[in-house]
Amino acid sequence: MVGLARPADAALFGALVQKIRSLGLDRDDELDALLGIVRGRRHAKRGEGIVGRSNTFPRRLTVLLAGTACLYNRREDGSRQIYTFQYPGDFCDLHSYVLPEPDEGLTVGALTDCSTAIIRSSELEATIERYPKLGRVLWCVSMLEAGIFRERLLMGRRPALERVAHLLCEQLARREALGTCSGLVPLTQIDLADAAGLSVVHINRVFHDLRKLGLLSETGRAIEVVDRKALRQVARFDGRYLDTPKLLSQWQLHIDEAPN
Amino acid sequence: MVGLARPADAALFGALVQKIRSLGLDRDDELDALLGIVRGRRHAKRGEGIVGRSNTFPRRLTVLLAGTACLYNRREDGSRQIYTFQYPGDFCDLHSYVLPEPDEGLTVGALTDCSTAIIRSSELEATIERYPKLGRVLWCVSMLEAGIFRERLLMGRRPALERVAHLLCEQLARREALGTCSGLVPLTQIDLADAAGLSVVHINRVFHDLRKLGLLSETGRAIEVVDRKALRQVARFDGRYLDTPKLLSQWQLHIDEAPN
DNA sequence: CGTGCTGTTGAGGACGATCAATGACGGTGG
DNA sequence: CCACCGTCATTGATCGTCCTCAACAGCACG
Numbered sequence: 001m002v003g004l005a006r007p008a009d010a011a012l013f014g015a016l017v018q019k020i021r022s023l024g025l026d027r028d029d030e031l032d033a034l035l036g037i038v039r040g041r042r043h044a045k046r047g048e049g050i051v052g053r054s055n056t057f058p059r060r061l062t063v064l065l066a067g068t069a070c071l072y073n074r075r076e077d078g079s080r081q082i083y084t085f086q087y088p089g090d091f092c093d094l095h096s097y098v099l100p101e102p103d104e105g106l107t108v109g110a111l112t113d114c115s116t117a118i119i120r121s122s123e124l125e126a127t128i129e130r131y132p133k134l135g136r137v138l139w140c141v142s143m144l145e146a147g148i149f150r151e152r153l154l155m156g157r158r159p160a161l162e163r164v165a166h167l168l169c170e171q172l173a174r175r176e177a178l179g180t181c182s183g184l185v186p187l188t189q190i191d192l193a194d195a196a197g198l199s200v201v202h203i204n205r206v207f208h209d210l211r212k213l214g215l216l217s218e219t220g221r222a223i224e225v226v227d228r229k230a231l232r233q234v235a236r237f238d239g240r241y242l243d244t245p246k247l248l249s250q251w252q253l254h255i256d257e258a259p260n
Numbered sequence: 261m262v263g264l265a266r267p268a269d270a271a272l273f274g275a276l277v278q279k280i281r282s283l284g285l286d287r288d289d290e291l292d293a294l295l296g297i298v299r300g301r302r303h304a305k306r307g308e309g310i311v312g313r314s315n316t317f318p319r320r321l322t323v324l325l326a327g328t329a330c331l332y333n334r335r336e337d338g339s340r341q342i343y344t345f346q347y348p349g350d351f352c353d354l355h356s357y358v359l360p361e362p363d364e365g366l367t368v369g370a371l372t373d374c375s376t377a378i379i380r381s382s383e384l385e386a387t388i389e390r391y392p393k394l395g396r397v398l399w400c401v402s403m404l405e406a407g408i409f410r411e412r413l414l415m416g417r418r419p420a421l422e423r424v425a426h427l428l429c430e431q432l433a434r435r436e437a438l439g440t441c442s443g444l445v446p447l448t449q450i451d452l453a454d455a456a457g458l459s460v461v462h463i464n465r466v467f468h469d470l471r472k473l474g475l476l477s478e479t480g481r482a483i484e485v486v487d488r489k490a491l492r493q494v495a496r497f498d499g500r501y502l503d504t505p506k507l508l509s510q511w512q513l514h515i516d517e518a519p520n
Numbered sequence: 521c522g523t524g525c526t527g528t529t530g531a532g533g534a535c536g537a538t539c540a541a542t543g544a545c546g547g548t549g550g
Numbered sequence: 551c552c553a554c555c556g557t558c559a560t561t562g563a564t565c566g567t568c569c570t571c572a573a574c575a576g577c578a579c580g
Binding site for chain 1: 557
């Protein structure tokens with residue numbers, strides 16, 4: 001078993017393992033091969049950047065092991081557009097991994113204290129060559145991320161209440177997929193404003209309403225969802241776009257099938 | 261030479277060849293291998309759907325050979341959110357190619373009469389296995405598309421005039437990359453409204469202003485940009501996110517380099 | 521020569537931004 | 551232990567952008 005062989009890793013890599021497994025890369029040798037090349041552990045304090053100059057060679061892939069981060073861009077006026085939040089097991093800079101000239105402005109920042117690790121591209125490439133399925137899984141992961149972007153665009157015209165509710169539902173769903181079942185969302189209103197494309201002031205008014213509706217906790221600064229079902233209704237949330245499709249093996253099954 | 265060997269294909273596959281070449285897949289044998297598996301030619305009239313049920317097997321990839329299409333989703337209220345426009349050489353459904361369970365609502369529609377072709381996944385997989393670089397190129401193309409989504413999100417908070425100007429700049433830039441140098445944008449105001457997330461009425465007012473500013477042609481219904489430079493200034497357009505990065509070969513060069 | 525789609529214009533209203541000020545909390549250092 | 555500070559949260563007032571509704575004009579199509 002993967003986790004048992006290296007007990008120290010079990011807690012640290014737990015999310016990564018779970019994520020990769022859910023994507024269909026579930027053979028132990030494949031998993032071990034991937035975990036085996038996860039090397040330099042790093043830490044980033046809240047507010048710091050995570051990925052570093054992404055167009056420097058040799059290239060690498062960064063994995064978030066603990067904490068919450070976000071992928072964002074700064075606007076000319078200094079404001080921040082957050083594209084997506086990142087949780088343990090997520091690849092921080094997969095979006096630029098295959099691009100020869102990654103977007104300079106695109107940044108990954110730590111929203112809480114974070115712990116990361118890196119995978120050197122030379123080793124990753126070698127591993128992919130040996131386990132081609134790994135390459136497909138990574139491609140697949142990056143397409144799921146693109147799906148998140150599209151979903152955000154789709155929400156763009158909804159009223160603020162629904163948009164925020166939807167954003168919260170997404171965070172809950174993604175954290176549930178990692179085994180985190182509490183209703184706590186480890187973000188600030190500021191983060192949500194920058195992700196939803198709303199002013200902080202207005203986010204706060206939306207929060208006021210969400211609390212009055214009994215969807216969010218009334219106590220403390222932490223954001224805590226207390227009625228998920230109702231929240232999902234308000235947001236009309238359909239989490240299928242997040243679906244870590246249980247079986248990538250479908251792939252291998254159907255590829256060499258039939259005509260036209 | 262690729263094009264010369266099959267003169268009939270030269271015009272039809274021109275855009276596809278150009279696009280693939282610009283991505284670094286420039287060896288003739290690789291190109292020929294790809295073109296060799298482009299099979300069933302189809303046509304779609306303006307308003308029709310292009311991709312068909314995307315989760316049916318055997319899977320395939322659709323290439324747009326001529327015309328203009330768009331990737332969109334319908335909202336509950338029937339309105340349409342256009343994520344991106346597609347031009348000759350674009351892969352219509354690459355976004356769902358690697359996903360086991362593609363989003364059902366995600367649709368590709370013909371905005372003008374279109375001509376398409378398909379590549380069967382079985383053949384594509386075999387070709388990729390023989391020319392792994394092709395796999396990387398396709399992954400790369402799908403990441404560029406994700407970059408377009410992010411750019412759209414980034415524009416989300418800009419005033420309507422800039423947003424529309426930016427959208428127009430993007431279309432011009434993408435068409436220039438295909439060798440189309442006219443300022444004509446083959447879209448309707450309705451299409452732009454659905455892409456920009458604005459009401460048709462307001463798009464029209466923005467057009468009124470853009471024309472008054474001397475950026476768009478005053479005559480006829482067609483959308484024609486007459487002052488690109490000024491439009492780019494208004495939009496503060498930086499097309500780097502579209503960059504078909506000239507050399508994917510950088511990749512092979514740097515992968516097996518160095519330490520850490 | 522209608523019929524339908526696209527484009528155009530006006531009027532009123534709503535949602536969310538901005539500006540401004542204050543409150544609450546946690547951490548740090550005296 | 552308390553004073554201080556910075557960050558985040560909260561609330562009020564005003565304003566602007568953009569939406570909606572509605573009507574009509576132009577053009578292309580059969």
